[in-house]
Amino acid sequence: MGKGALALLVHGGTENWSPERWKARFDEVCPDRRVLQLPAADFDPAEIHYAAVWKPDPGELAGFPNLRVIFNLGAGVDALMADSSLPKVPLVRVAVSDLTNRMTEYVVLHVLMHHRQELYLRASQRERQWAPKFQWPANAVSVGIMGLGTLGANAADVLKRIGFRVAGWSRSRRQIDGVECFHGRPQLEAFLRRTDILVCLLPLTADTRHILNRDLFAKLNRNGPVGAPVVINAGRGGLQDEADILACLDDGTLGAASLDVFAREPLPPDSPFWTHPKVVLTPHNAADTDADEISKYVARQIERFEAGGALENVVDPARGY
Ligand code: NDP
Ligand code: OXD
Numbered sequence: 001m002g003k004g005a006l007a008l009l010v011h012g013g014t015e016n017w018s019p020e021r022w023k024a025r026f027d028e029v030c031p032d033r034r035v036l037q038l039p040a041a042d043f044d045p046a047e048i049h050y051a052a053v054w055k056p057d058p059g060e061l062a063g064f065p066n067l068r069v070i071f072n073l074g075a076g077v078d079a080l081m082a083d084s085s086l087p088k089v090p091l092v093r094v095a096v097s098d099l100t101n102r103m104t105e106y107v108v109l110h111v112l113m114h115h116r117q118e119l120y121l122r123a124s125q126r127e128r129q130w131a132p133k134f135q136w137p138a139n140a141v142s143v144g145i146m147g148l149g150t151l152g153a154n155a156a157d158v159l160k161r162i163g164f165r166v167a168g169w170s171r172s173r174r175q176i177d178g179v180e181c182f183h184g185r186p187q188l189e190a191f192l193r194r195t196d197i198l199v200c201l202l203p204l205t206a207d208t209r210h211i212l213n214r215d216l217f218a219k220l221n222r223n224g225p226v227g228a229p230v231v232i233n234a235g236r237g238g239l240q241d242e243a244d245i246l247a248c249l250d251d252g253t254l255g256a257a258s259l260d261v262f263a264r265e266p267l268p269p270d271s272p273f274w275t276h277p278k279v280v281l282t283p284h285n286a287a288d289t290d291a292d293e294i295s296k297y298v299a300r301q302i303e304r305f306e307a308g309g310a311l312e313n314v315v316d317p318a319r320g321y
Helices: 019-029 097-115 118-126 150-162 185-193 242-251 291-306
Strands: 005-010 035-037 048-054 069-072 142-146 165-170 180-183 197-200 230-233 256-259 279-281
Touching: 005 019, 019 035, 019 291, 048 291, 069 291, 097 118, 097 150, 097 197, 097 230, 097 256, 097 291, 142 150, 150 165, 165 185, 180 185, 242 256
Parallel strands: 005 035, 005 048, 048 069, 142 165, 142 197, 165 180, 197 230, 230 256, 256 279
Antiparallel strands: none
């Protein structure tokens, strides 16, 4: 009997999520396995053993009686967790150094941008103003990272090596050398009180939805060198209350925001975020999923699984991440 087929369901809608590109990559890394780009006209659902997916429609994975594993082609599984018909087979997410390093680049870029007063300096340049301001050292700034998982822990480590005072907040207790670690709701306020620049790398779950709201922003440190605190969100748009962010930027509760993710993506053309002078906006590309790296990661996992080994980075449906 031949090897079970792999179904590819990719609905990203951007260049990086071109289904044809992913199909070509999977054909190369799974040469002896049928790779079916769905929707397809002519196939037997029973031949599908694996599904590699990005934002499949709800119910799209329900019709494969022999499905063994679902591979999410990104790190965040919130879209899949929202599908009540998701087959009860292991769901594997992405955790690879390529994606982690890309996210750390984004976090470091944006922390430095606010630390080094780039918004002010670019505005000065546009106005032909030679107007340097006092620049404080990195060790005067407290960066707080919400989410100390694969992505948060790596960003914390690099920021610490640049010299920032780094803290992190997670659900369970974590220990990272040189990083002050907080966990659970009871320790959230202490974490926020010492934070000048807040970085959010949480997954979107029932517990974290709209966690970035006015109540939380009001607890951030207002006495750091940066002045009004800054928020950087590269987790998911559903983590943020967008009306609260805008109101807090306008009344000075927040000094600035870097946002890579939004409740509605693509961000509608009439969104006030596009032109807000205190917002640095990117189109959900903090850390692209690289088709070369991720197809190899999935192929390796299938090989190990079929040889009787354990799958890695399996999502816990009870936690939702
Ligand atoms: P991980 O699962 O490795 O880490 C998640 C972290 O969040 C863990 O430290 C976890 O705590 C913490 N956490 C989860 N729920 C809570 C909670 N209720 N209270 C406190 N802490 C909590 O995920 P990754 O680091 O790999 O990815 C994080 C998210 O980043 C993804 O879910 C995705 O949404 C987003 N992402 C965005 C990208 C982009 O381009 N913008 C690209 C890739 C990912 P604990 O350690 O106790 O489990
Ligand atoms: C991911 C993403 O979760 O791209 O990997 O957002």
